[in-house]
Amino acid sequence: MTAAELPRWLEILISGMLLLGGFTAVLGALGLVRFRTFFTRLHAPTKTSTLGIGGVLLGSIVYLSWISDLAVIHQVLIAMFVFMTAPISAHQMAKAMLDANPEMRPPLPGTTEAQAPRHEEGEAGDQAGSGSNRRSQD
């Protein structure tokens, strides 16, 4: 370890980044444990996968670049991959939950609970829509 060569401000910066990542991970996991419904639980660990991973990767980039006198930016690959794939997996999980129990789907804005559009295409959906539905345009 060549930590003795680092200037003081850089040590503080890197340590702050790493600790920020760690605290964000704890916050996300705490939300995963404490929140009540599935969709709020789905919300909490996204903080881990953005700020937690991002803080650790930024600290690692700065530290490895400084001690090896090169620009070490391999970690940007991991960061880009995680940032791109985290919304996709969260979307897939939310879609699976809504497909499994459709009564959790909230009504569309502007409609009350009674005239919320059904998923089955049929006569009931047409009558409940009564002009405001998009199916009445054709």
Next chain:
Amino acid sequence: MIGMAISIALLLFAVAMLLATWRLLQGPDILDRVLALETLYTNAIAVVILLGLKFATQLYFEAALLMAMLGFIGTVVTARFVGRGDLIDHD
């Protein structure tokens, strides 16, 4: 100072992984368990990177990248299988 910060960050990620493991064992729905597994994957990526910092090597980078890819694929495939029963649309 950086060594101590790395150790504290490793401890924090270990606490986060313990909490996610509680949700993995407890979760009322199967998708809760999938979500807990994805959180464990994300935390494990950060732990591997922190271990690479602690040992001052760049060998652990490929392991973290592979874990990112496998975690994403596993989560998406499991969520699709739970949601619709098969993985590929047959129409």
